[in-house]
Every structure is written in C-alpha cells, then in structure tokens.
Amino acid sequence: MRIxxxxxxxxxxxxxxxxxxxxxxxxLTLSSQTFTGxxxxxxxxxxxxMQLINGLLLPTTGQVQNGDFILHRKSKRKYxxxxxxxxxxxxxxxxxxxxxxxxxxxMLFGPKHLGLDIEKSRQxxxxxxxxxxxxxxxxxxxxxxxxxxxxxxxxIAGVLATHPKVLILDEPAAGLDPAGHRAxxxxxxxxxxxxxxxxxxxTHDMEDAARYADxxxxxxxxxxxxxxxxxxxxxxxxxxAGLGLDVPASVRVSRAMQAAGWEVADTLLEPEALxxxxxxxxxxxxxxx
Amino acid sequence: xxQNIVIGQYVPVTSPLHRLDSRSKLISLLALAVIxxxxxxxxxxxxxxxxxxxxxxxxxxxxxxxxxxxFPVFILIVxxxxxxxxxxxxxxxxxxxLGFSIYxxxxxxxxxxxxxxGSLVILASLLTLTTKPIDLTDGFEFFLRPFKRxxxxxxxxxLMMSISIRLIPTLLLEADRIMKAQAARGADFTKGTMKTRxxxxxxxxxxxxxxxxxxxxxxxxxxxxxxxxxxxxxxKLRVLQWRLQDxxxxxxxxxxxxxxxxxxxx
Ligand SMILES: Nc1ncnc2c1ncn2[C@@H]1O[C@H](COP(=O)(O)OP(=O)(O)O)[C@@H](O)[C@H]1O
Ligand SMILES: [Mg+2]
Numbered sequence: 329m330r331i332x333x334x335x336x337x338x339x340x341x342x343x344x345x346x347x348x349x350x351x352x353x354x355x356l357t358l359s360s361q362t363f364t365g366x367x368x369x370x371x372x373x374x375x376x377x378m379q380l381i382n383g384l385l386l387p388t389t390g391q392v393q394n395g396d397f398i399l400h401r402k403s404k405r406k407y408x409x410x411x412x413x414x415x416x417x418x419x420x421x422x423x424x425x426x427x428x429x430x431x432x433x434x435m436l437f438g439p440k441h442l443g444l445d446i447e448k449s450r451q452x453x454x455x456x457x458x459x460x461x462x463x464x465x466x467x468x469x470x471x472x473x474x475x476x477x478x479x480x481x482x483x484i485a486g487v488l489a490t491h492p493k494v495l496i497l498d499e500p501a502a503g504l505d506p507a508g509h510r511a512x513x514x515x516x517x518x519x520x521x522x523x524x525x526x527x528x529x530x531t532h533d534m535e536d537a538a539r540y541a542d543x544x545x546x547x548x549x550x551x552x553x554x555x556x557x558x559x560x561x562x563x564x565x566x567x568x569a570g571l572g573l574d575v576p577a578s579v580r581v582s583r584a585m586q587a588a589g590w591e592v593a594d595t596l597l598e599p600e601a602l603x604x605x606x607x608x609x610x611x612x613x614x615x616x617x
Numbered sequence: 618x619x620q621n622i623v624i625g626q627y628v629p630v631t632s633p634l635h636r637l638d639s640r641s642k643l644i645s646l647l648a649l650a651v652i653x654x655x656x657x658x659x660x661x662x663x664x665x666x667x668x669x670x671x672x673x674x675x676x677x678x679x680x681x682x683x684x685x686x687x688f689p690v691f692i693l694i695v696x697x698x699x700x701x702x703x704x705x706x707x708x709x710x711x712x713x714x715l716g717f718s719i720y721x722x723x724x725x726x727x728x729x730x731x732x733x734x735g736s737l738v739i740l741a742s743l744l745t746l747t748t749k750p751i752d753l754t755d756g757f758e759f760f761l762r763p764f765k766r767x768x769x770x771x772x773x774x775x776l777m778m779s780i781s782i783r784l785i786p787t788l789l790l791e792a793d794r795i796m797k798a799q800a801a802r803g804a805d806f807t808k809g810t811m812k813t814r815x816x817x818x819x820x821x822x823x824x825x826x827x828x829x830x831x832x833x834x835x836x837x838x839x840x841x842x843x844x845x846x847x848x849x850x851x852x853k854l855r856v857l858q859w860r861l862q863d864x865x866x867x868x869x870x871x872x873x874x875x876x877x878x879x880x881x882x883x
Contacts (some may be wrong), residue, residue, distance in 0.1 A: 405808065423789075424824055427819060440803075440816075441802060487802065490802070
C-alpha cells in the first residue's frame with residue numbers, strides 16, 4: 329500500500345503550556361512494497377510520523393492516505409480500525425505489550441480484536457513462530473517464563489499474526505545484542521520480501537538503514553529533509569553531519585579510499601562487498617608492485 | 618489517549634511566586650487558610666478578593682489553570698450560594714420566587730461565602746501551580762521532621778512521595794506506549810462488549826503492572842548498589858534555601874491578616 333502524507337502537522341498537548349509541534353507540514357510519499365528507512369536524531373518526529381500512519385495519532389492538520397484510506401483530524405473510530413487492520417506496528421521493546429497467560433492467547437489478541445478469522449489465524453501460528461526462530465511447542469507456555477529475546481520474538485509474531493499489508497517498525501531491535509539485532513532485522517526484511525509488504529523501519533543506526541532499506545527518509549525538526557536511495561542519501565555526508573547524523577562505516581571507508589586515489593565506485597554500501605573491492609585492489613597492487 | 622494529562626499541576630513559568638521557597642509558600646497557605654475566615658463584611662471581603670487577585674497576577678500562571686482547579690468545586694459554590702440566598706432572612710426583601718422571599722442579606726451572604734470558598738481553592742491551587750512537586754515534598758519533610766521523635770517516619774514518607782512523583786511521568790509514558798501497542802493490535806478502549814472490554818483492560822493493566830514491578834525492583838537494586846541505608850545522616854543535593862523574599866512573603870501574608878482583622882466587624 330502506498331502511504332502519502334499531505335501537509336501533515338502534528339502538535340502534542342495543544343492548548344497547554346507544554347504544547348509541542350512535533351511535525352510541521354510534512355509532504356511525503358512511501359511507495360507501495362518498498363522498505364523505507366526513517367532516520368533522524370532523537371525528537372525529530374520519527375515516532376510521531378509512524379503513529380500517524382495507523383491512526384494512533386490523527387493529524388492536527390493535513391491528511392494521511394494509506395492505500396484507499398484517508399485519515400484526518402476528524403476520522404471516525406470505526407474507520408481508523410479498518411486502517412489498523414492493514415497496518416502492523418512493532419514498537420521499541422515490543423515485549424512490553426505481552427499480557428496473555430499463554431503465548432497462544434497473546435498471539436490471538438490481534439486477530440481477535442481486528443475481527444479476523446480466529447481458526448485460520450491459529451493455523452498459521454506454527455509457521456509464524458518458526459519464522460521468528462521459535463517452535464510451536466512454545467504456544468502453551470506463559471510469555472513471562474521466556475527469556476527477553478524469546479519474549480520479543482513472540483511479541484513480533486503477535487503483530488505479524490494479523491498479516492498486515494503495511495509493517496511499521498519503530499526501533500524494533502533496540503537493546504538486543506549485535507547478533508540478535510541482525511537476526512531480527514534479517515527476518516523482518518525476509519518477511520517483507522516474501523509478502524510484498526510496505527515496510528517502514530525507524531532506526532538511528534545508519535548501518536541498518538544502509539543494509540535493509542530501499543529508500544531512506546531523513547527527518548529533522550519535524551520535517552523530512554533528505555530522501556532517496558541509500559547511495560544518494562549517504563553521498564550527502566556533510567549535510568548529514570550537520571544534522572548530527574553519521575554515515576555508515578563502509579561509506580566513510582570508500583570515501584577515504586577515493587580521496588587516497590583508489591578506484592572505488594561510490595555506490596557501495598555492503599561492508600562485505602567493500603571488503604571484496606579492497607582485496608581485489610590490494611592483489612592488483614601487489615601484482616604490479 | 619494519555620497525551621493530554623498534565624503531570625502534577627506545576628506550570629513552568631518564571632514569577633516571583635515560583636522563586637519562593639516551598640516552605641514559605643506552605644506557611645503562607647496555612648496562614649491564609651485561617652485569614653480567609655477573618656473576612657466577614659464588605660470591606661474585608663474586598664481586601665481578601667484584592668489579595669487573591671494580586672497573588673494570581675504575581676504567579677503569571679494563565680487564568681485557565683485556575684478555572685480548571687475551580688471547576689470541581691463550582692457545584693459546591695453554586696449550591697452554598699443558593700442555600701444562603703434562599704434561607705437567610707436578613708435585610709430587605711429584593712423579590713419573591715417560588716414562594717420564597719429573597720432578602721438582600723441572603724444575596725450578600727451567598728456572595729461572601731462564594732468568595733470565601735473560591736479564595737481557598739485558588740490559594741491552594743497557587744501552591745501546586747507554582748511549586749515543583751519535588752520541592753513541595755522537601756518542604757513537607759522539613760515540617761514533618763520534628764514529629765520524628767514520636768515515631769513518624771518523616772524521611773521515608775518524603776522519599777515515598779518523591780519517588781512516586783518522579784515515577785508518575787515515566788509510568789504515564791509507559792501506559793501510553795502499552796495502550797498504543799494494544800490499540801495497534803485492534804484493542805478498543807472505549808467501545809465493545811463487556812467481554813472484549815475486559816480483555817482489552819487486561820491487555821493494558823497486566824503489562825503496566827509487570828513494568829511497574831520491574832521498575833520498582835530495578836530502583837531498589839540501584840539504591841542498594843549505591844549504599845542507600847535510610848534517612849540517618851543523609852545530606853541533600855537540592856537544599857531548600859530561605860531567602861529574604863521568603864521572609865518578605867510571610868510578612869506580606871501577615872500584613873493581609875492584620876488588615877482583614879482591622880476591617881472585620883466584631
Ligand atoms: N506524548 C508526547 N507528549 C508531548 N510531546 C511529545 C510526546 N511524544 C513526543 N513528543 C515530542 O514530540 C517531538 C517528536 O517526538 P518523537 O516523534 O517521539 O521523535 P523521535 O521518535 O524522532 O525521537 C519531541 O520533541 C518530543 O519531545
Ligand atoms: Mg522515537
């Protein structure tokens with residue numbers, strides 16, 4: 329589903345002395361079936377932007393279009409719920425949403441409350457659990473008896489259980505060790521590819537944005553300031569630095585290599601690919617030398 | 618959702634009242650609560666009203682916050698006003714309604730009582746609107762300390778208060794996040810059958826409890842690790858400071874008391 333923001337502004341606690349404009353006249357389109365990375369410093373409005381997509385927040389002004397659904401300030405509760413049926417959302421620390429006495433009960437929460445076919449959903453649980461790296465034998469256990477990593481996987485399975493067309497991931501890997509971090513994002517990217525989803529990943533890790541996203545949107549002070557393919561976005565390293573943002577290590581390395589007169593195309597982003605180039609060039613240098 | 622809840626009532630602006638020590642404000646409020654009852658005729662009520670207006674102006678807190686504080690007692694004020702208006706038989710008859718004669722004395726009494734209750738509420742709101750909850754707790758602790766010798770756990774009570782106050786925003790944020798996470802999974806907190814509502818509430822309350830206990834546990838561990846051993850011999854990071862302005866504030870309040878005492882009818 330294509331997601332379009334039209335002149336969207338959002339102000340928290342409007343009319344109080346704590347009033348805070350979090351988004352300021354945002355115009356942005358996220359194309360259907362792309363994996364978009366949203367980056368930006370803390371407080372730049374990333375989470376607010378995400379919550380507007382499924383109507384957890386309704387825009388103060390402007391409208392958010394989600395496929396054929398249009399959300400605005402006065403959207404009705406029932407209508408918003410229809411939108412939520414299309415959109416799955418994984419928050420930071422998704423394991424905090426677990427409540428059921430069994431994993432199964434917890435995973436059924438979404439399908440039940442969004443009015444999906446319970447039996448059909450239940451039949452998919454074993455596959456879902458396998459996808460997130462767990463087994464179906466876990467279904468009768470209490471989610472609170474699991475380890476932190478397992479709890480997070482269960483929570484994510486609980487979100488995927490509604491088979492959303494749009495998946496919003498707001499720093500889903502926060503607090504995981506590097507291996508768990510990679511494994512989690514790998515599986516979410518695989519799920520995205522297999523099901524042709526429209527996915528938005530909020531992250532402040534530029535390596536993640538480079539590795540997983542097809543498109544990158546850079547937020548600053550409530551506005552998208554740079555967007556485009558990762559290669560194009562990361563070419564603007566100076567501008568990013570001005571926003572307090574880094575570029576991935578592989579980009580820094582290839583820039584340094586270019587500056588030193590090496591032949592490196594500036595489209596490289598995968599560290600592995602870059603390492604290949606370095607090895608190639610080193611062996612040429614050795615042969616010639 | 619929870620985004621519009623203002624934590625405590627403190628309004629962060631700068632004003633002479635905000636700068637005062639919480640202790641002088643506590644003392645003043647206590648004194649004013651007595652002084653309010655001194656007023657008993659036109660000029661003393663006028664002086665009281667002028668004092669309240671002056672303090673409100675000094676606080677630089679937008680008026681709508683006082684209105685919000687007054688709202689819950691609005692019914693009470695109206696009710697007492699009517700009671701006095703209908704049942705006081707002093708002065709001359711103004712008009713008759715529903716078989717009751719409304720006397721001028723009744724209206725007068727009604728207005729006076731309304732001013733009295735309104736002033737009390739506004740003065741009390743002034744304290745919480747201009748004082749950070751944490752300073753308020755420190756002030757309370759200061760005044761509770763003498764009662765320690767009678768076994769009152771003053772330090773622990775103040776610590777409990779300040780931890781609660783400190784954790785309210787954190788818990789609200791947590792509650793907001795959990796609510797949103799479940800809402801994103803289709804939970805509807807306002808509509809639905811009894812059974813679905815019950816499940817929705819469970820899906821909200823259980824995670825909130827789990828998180829609160831986890832936080833309490835973490836906090837206890839952190840306090841242990843830092844060698845917390847209770848109030849004995851502890852010094853404070855933020856020390857309350859009684860300055861000239863605090864003495865002046867107390868004198869002003871005393872002055873108001875004297876003026877009202879002189880103006881009142883004996
Ligand atoms: N519930 C809230 N109430 C008030 N202000 C908020 C709330 N949530 C976020 N904000 C403010 O809105 C701005 C954007 O926040 P957010 O969207 O969470 O940014 P990000 O996710 O990029 O860190 C910040 O300045 C933040 O302080
Ligand atoms: Mg955020």
